[in-house]
Amino acid sequence: MAKMWAGRFSKEVDETVNAFNSSISFDGRMYQQDIRGSIAHATMLGTCGIIPKADAEKIINGLKEILADLDSGALLMDPTAEDIHMFIEAELTKRIGDAGKRLHTARSRNDQVALDVRLILRDEITEIRKLLHALLNTLVSLAEQHTETIMPGYTHLQRAQPVTLAHHILAYVWMLLRDDGRLSDTAKRMNYCPLGAGALAGTTYPIDRKQTASLLDFTAPVPNSLDAVSDRDFCIELANALSLLMVHLSRFSEEIILWCSWEFKFIELDDAYATGSSIMPQKKNPDVTELIRGKTGRVIGDLTTLLSMLKGLPLAYNKDMQEDKEAIFDAIDQAKLCLKTFDPMLATMRVNKDRMRAAAAQGFINATDCADYLVKKGLPFRDAYKITGTLVAQCISEGLTLETLPLESYKAACEQFSDDVYEAIALETCLNGRISEGGPSAAAVREQLAAAKAQIAELGA
Numbered sequence: 001m002a003k004m005w006a007g008r009f010s011k012e013v014d015e016t017v018n019a020f021n022s023s024i025s026f027d028g029r030m031y032q033q034d035i036r037g038s039i040a041h042a043t044m045l046g047t048c049g050i051i052p053k054a055d056a057e058k059i060i061n062g063l064k065e066i067l068a069d070l071d072s073g074a075l076l077m078d079p080t081a082e083d084i085h086m087f088i089e090a091e092l093t094k095r096i097g098d099a100g101k102r103l104h105t106a107r108s109r110n111d112q113v114a115l116d117v118r119l120i121l122r123d124e125i126t127e128i129r130k131l132l133h134a135l136l137n138t139l140v141s142l143a144e145q146h147t148e149t150i151m152p153g154y155t156h157l158q159r160a161q162p163v164t165l166a167h168h169i170l171a172y173v174w175m176l177l178r179d180d181g182r183l184s185d186t187a188k189r190m191n192y193c194p195l196g197a198g199a200l201a202g203t204t205y206p207i208d209r210k211q212t213a214s215l216l217d218f219t220a221p222v223p224n225s226l227d228a229v230s231d232r233d234f235c236i237e238l239a240n241a242l243s244l245l246m247v248h249l250s251r252f253s254e255e256i257i258l259w260c261s262w263e264f265k266f267i268e269l270d271d272a273y274a275t276g277s278s279i280m281p282q283k284k285n286p287d288v289t290e291l292i293r294g295k296t297g298r299v300i301g302d303l304t305t306l307l308s309m310l311k312g313l314p315l316a317y318n319k320d321m322q323e324d325k326e327a328i329f330d331a332i333d334q335a336k337l338c339l340k341t342f343d344p345m346l347a348t349m350r351v352n353k354d355r356m357r358a359a360a361a362q363g364f365i366n367a368t369d370c371a372d373y374l375v376k377k378g379l380p381f382r383d384a385y386k387i388t389g390t391l392v393a394q395c396i397s398e399g400l401t402l403e404t405l406p407l408e409s410y411k412a413a414c415e416q417f418s419d420d421v422y423e424a425i426a427l428e429t430c431l432n433g434r435i436s437e438g439g440p441s442a443a444a445v446r447e448q449l450a451a452a453k454a455q456i457a458e459l460g461a
């Protein structure tokens, strides 16, 4: 494709440099946003009398036709074009002649690309949030089904204290709600319009930046022309929000991987969401979750790419910034893929309540409650803790649990024990006694569920 800036040059650009320089293979994805931005710009140029109204109309109609042809596939992008902005402008001039050449008045590709990226990220955030809201709804309905499903809570991956599956799932609901909040904040903060910043120093034309900002549904124009074309903090904020979201999905995935191992057998994935081995006939592998865990590293890598790309750049535009798109688009695409697969995988998994309960019934998960029993009988917690520790050691050496340890052994360790200890250390007692706000008892979880549901409803999910 002939270069628009060819006038300044006496030679064609080297073919390798041309391919190296070109971004259309990845910024072509922004064609709808580019055209939308150009329509707003042309409208403003027309109403401000910077170009004739008739030309503005021709431009707008021409752009709409190009949009329709790109949408339908009637027009294909030229892979040798420098970028999507040049391609569309050249196509417009090819179609409508001189009027097309007036479109770029009072504009630079620097404010144009800063606009297009904001527009597409805004659209993508809306889509990602929809997927996230669907996942939140799936998690809440799973939690509702499992307020009585007792399982071990872990620290150091050692059985620690009893919780329920509902409580465990709700922990992720709150994390994902914060992720949603970060995405929404990011969208709000990036919602300022860079159009009219020109290459870096505004323009001498009597443009109306407020008009383009409002035509494109922005809160207001970016207040400083240098800032408008120089920063990519909005890409970084989004990559950061997506990295955290992925980290949350990855931790959950790691647990799913453990839970469907034969060692745990807490859950079984539906056949549609698991894969087999090419050699070992017995295998049913949780590939989806492993890929989510793996892709999390990739999204964190995208964030690192963006941070490192920006950190040494002097104001204003530098070509390094063209590298923003592949990184942020990749982070978006990977996060969307993960959300789309994780949700139905969770919705269809089978929960093995008996295995969860059995795991909670072993491993001295009630040892804290045994100590608390003595505290209620008047002992200081540290003494109660020590006595219970010796009982646990005794159980381990005799192959018993606190539930099966005879009363004489309890009494030998401390006079305060009587036969109500068995009731005090029963799993249900241990669980339902944890009534503190945010705790795992059925009553506390029901309150938590109601609060989570109210927050999700507010999102319009």
Ligand code: ARG
Binding pocket: 023, 027, 082, 083, 109, 110, 113, 317, 319, 321, 322, 323
């Ligand atoms: N393709 C370029 C990018 O993505 C568009 C902006 C080019 N501006 C320039 N001054 N060369 O960053």
